[in-house]
Amino acid sequence: MSRFLHVSRADVGLPFVVLYLLDVSRLTETVKGSDLCIFTLVESVPDNLTYSEGPSLMSTYEAHKRLLDRAKQKIHLASFYWSLTDVDIHCPDNSSFQGQDIFQRLLDLVKAGQVDVKMAQNNTNNDTDELAKYGAGVRTVDFPRLEHAGVMHTKMWIIDESHVYIGSGNFDWRSYTQTKELGVLIEDCPCLGADAEKLFEVYWYLGSPNATIPDQWPDEYTTGINISSPLLVHYNNTEAHVYFSSSPPSFCPSGRANDIDAILNVIRSAKKFIYISVMDYYPLVIYSVNKTYWSLIDDALREAAVDRHVRVYLMASNWSHTESYMIPFLKSLYILNRTPHLRVNIQVKLFTVQSTPAQQTIPYARVNHSKYMVTDQHAYIGTSNWAGDYFKYTGGVGFILEQPDTGTNGTNLRRQLVHTFLQDWHSQYAQYVL
Numbered sequence: 001m002s003r004f005l006h007v008s009r010a011d012v013g014l015p016f017v018v019l020y021l022l023d024v025s026r027l028t029e030t031v032k033g034s035d036l037c038i039f040t041l042v043e044s045v046p047d048n049l050t051y052s053e054g055p056s057l058m059s060t061y062e063a064h065k066r067l068l069d070r071a072k073q074k075i076h077l078a079s080f081y082w083s084l085t086d087v088d089i090h091c092p093d094n095s096s097f098q099g100q101d102i103f104q105r106l107l108d109l110v111k112a113g114q115v116d117v118k119m120a121q122n123n124t125n126n127d128t129d130e131l132a133k134y135g136a137g138v139r140t141v142d143f144p145r146l147e148h149a150g151v152m153h154t155k156m157w158i159i160d161e162s163h164v165y166i167g168s169g170n171f172d173w174r175s176y177t178q179t180k181e182l183g184v185l186i187e188d189c190p191c192l193g194a195d196a197e198k199l200f201e202v203y204w205y206l207g208s209p210n211a212t213i214p215d216q217w218p219d220e221y222t223t224g225i226n227i228s229s230p231l232l233v234h235y236n237n238t239e240a241h242v243y244f245s246s247s248p249p250s251f252c253p254s255g256r257a258n259d260i261d262a263i264l265n266v267i268r269s270a271k272k273f274i275y276i277s278v279m280d281y282y283p284l285v286i287y288s289v290n291k292t293y294w295s296l297i298d299d300a301l302r303e304a305a306v307d308r309h310v311r312v313y314l315m316a317s318n319w320s321h322t323e324s325y326m327i328p329f330l331k332s333l334y335i336l337n338r339t340p341h342l343r344v345n346i347q348v349k350l351f352t353v354q355s356t357p358a359q360q361t362i363p364y365a366r367v368n369h370s371k372y373m374v375t376d377q378h379a380y381i382g383t384s385n386w387a388g389d390y391f392k393y394t395g396g397v398g399f400i401l402e403q404p405d406t407g408t409n410g411t412n413l414r415r416q417l418v419h420t421f422l423q424d425w426h427s428q429y430a431q432y433v434l
Contacts (some may be wrong), residue, residue, distance in 0.1 A: 031225055037189035037235040039401075039413050041420065044169060044181035046353050046366060047095055051423060057416075060169045061098045061176040063185045067159045068105045070187075074161065075109065076200045077119045078154040078397075082127035082171040093362055099173025103127060110134045120203035122152035122395075127171070139207025141395065146206060146213055147248060149287070150393030155183075155383050158200055161193040166244075166399045167381060168279075168371045178365035180353060182277070182372055182420070184381050184399050184413070192233065195225050195244060199397055202251050217253030226257040227265055230402060238410030240403035247384065247396045259398050260296060260391040263373070263380060266400065267300040270375035273311040274304060275421040277351070277370045280385035281316045283329055287389045294388030298329070301346070305336065311345045313421075315430055318350035319367040330433045349430040368424070374417040378402050381417075 042063040045051075068075070084103035086096040109115050111134045118137040119128055132138045143150040157165040167183015169175040186192055198221055205211060205221075225231045230241035245262035246252050267274060283298040284291050304310040316322075316330060334348040351368040359366055373380040384396035403414045424430055 031229050032232045033189075033191035033234065035189050035191045035234070037192065037233055038185075038187040039235045039411075040185040040187070041413060041416050042165070042167065042183050042185050043370075043420070044176055044179060046180055047177050048356065048359070049180070049353060049429065051427060053423065056423070057420065058185065059176070060167070060181050060183060061102070063165060063183070064102050064157065064169075065105065066185070066187075067157050067163055067165060068102070068109065070163055071109060071115050071159045073115060074159065075106070075115055075117045076158040076197065076204075077117075077171070078152070078156040078200055078203050078395075079119060079121045079171045080151065080153045080155060081122060082125045084127050084171055084173055086173055087126065093173075093178075095177040096173040098176040102176075107131060107134065110136045118200075118204060120152070120200065120207050139204060141203055141207045143393070143395065146211075147250065147393045150248065150389060150395070152203070152395040153383055153390065154199075154203070154395050154397050156196065156199065156397055158193060158196050161197045162190045163187045164189070164193055164196045166196075166383065166397055168369045168383060174362065174365045175369070178359070178362055180351075180368040180370060182370040182381065186399075189233070189235070191231060192242060192244075195223055195231075198223055198253075198256075199244060199246055202246075202253065203395070206251070213250045221253035223253070223255040226255055227262060227400075230400075236411040236413070238403070238412055240401045240413070242399070242401050245382075245398040245400060247391050248393050251395060257400075258391075259382065259384060259396055262398050262400050263297060263382075264300050266373060266375060266378040266380050267297070267304055269377045269402075270304060270310050271308075272376040273313070274301065274373065274375045275418065275425070276312075276314045276373045276386075277368065277421055277424065278315075278373075278386045279317040279367060279369050279371065280322075280326065280387055281314065281330065282323075282326055282385075282387035284325075285388035285392065286323075287387075292388070294392075296388075296391075297386055298333070301333065302336065305344045305346045306342055309343055309345070313347045313349075313425060315349045315351050315368075315421075315425060317368045318352045321364070321367075327433065334433050348433045349425065350433055351424060351430045353429065368429075372417065372421075374414060374421055377404050379414040379417045 044060040084099040164186040169181040245257040245259040247259035353366045355366045382398040384390035
């Protein structure tokens with residue numbers, strides 16, 4: 001059983017937050033889904049990145065087009081920012097056509113008036129202002145007022161409460177052609193779609209004027225699908241246990257798994273290996289005036305490597321906005337690999353997206369922006385960078401699938417994610433931190 005520790009709203013501003021301590025042994029209570037779902041890994045590979053095997057996954061652009069094509073009743077979107085057209089960054093680029101196409105398709109649906117389009121966003125922008133003019137519902141979630149810190153960092157699509165995208169791709173033309181992204185496309189899956197809709201409804205409620213975070217969320221926002229009672233989903237001719245997680249803690253109604261607890265549970269459940277690809281890795285709260293140490297993930301990785309001899313491969317991003325103080329933290333993990341007698345295997349690499357001179361002029365591009373982890377037991381695909389702020393104050397969601405190798409038939413998404421990670425890990429773009 002889980003052991004719960006009460007944390008009041010006032011505690012959220014403290015240097016650490018503990019929601020609950022998990023017994024990471026297998027929790028057997030399961031909710032069974034009746035749908036035959038389709039799960040597809042999707043990615044964006046920046047222009048000019050090449051692999052010997054060629055592209056192997058559906059593109060993020062094709063996935064988002066597919067979602068819009070399937071919409072009949074509802075399109076509900078949760079976003080950090082919008083820049084599908086390139087007019088607002090004053091840097092027109094001929095690779096922006098995919099973002100422009102997605103925006104035009106969405107605008108056409110709004111103008112047709114047959115689909116309920118709602119968007120919960122972090123701040124106002126030209127794209128959503130244009131969509132609102134033609135009848136789309138738009139609400140801005142004011143994190144500085146609600147949490148006194150943080151942003152809405154979620155990237156989530158929910159279509160007709162049956163089809164879902166969760167991943168690293170922003171509503172940005174660069175997320176299709178200029179940044180490396182990874183996400184999961186869920187189709188024909190009302191059992192999960194209805195639960196994802198509850199994630200959106202939290203944002204929609206808190207985006208209303210003068211909204212406050214309830215001391216206790218009403219029953220309609222609660223869920224029974226979580227770490228201790230995952231949903232048994234039949235997908236792609238196989239089956240797995242699945243649930244969604246969310247952050248910050250105050251945005252989690254009763255039953256909703258907190259994102260950091262989901263990540264820690266995945267790490268602590270690993271028996272053989274842990275592979276991580278994340279843009280930023282900081283055992284810190286980095287966006288406060290005085291940075292503070294935040295070691296929950298870092299400690300869990302060290303414990304897995306030292307105590308359980310789990311192989312840990314961590315890949316972070318090297319780009320124009322990488323802070324220099326990330327490197328010493330990465331090296332402090334890597335140096336354990338050289339410690340005699342511990343039998344530790346922690347490998348750390350930096351992934352660099354190479355750029356032409358013209359591509360270097362595109363702001364906030366040419367980066368591996370993915371945020372995922374895969375082990376011999378789980379796949380985790382999230383929307384948050386790995387620093388304390390993202391789990392204490394910032395809006396984000398995660399998709400967690402548990403599916404150890406059992407010899408079952410079908411397309412095993414976790415195994416696919418292992419292949420995707422290792423393709424990047426062994427590529428020319430990933431180099432060891434020395």
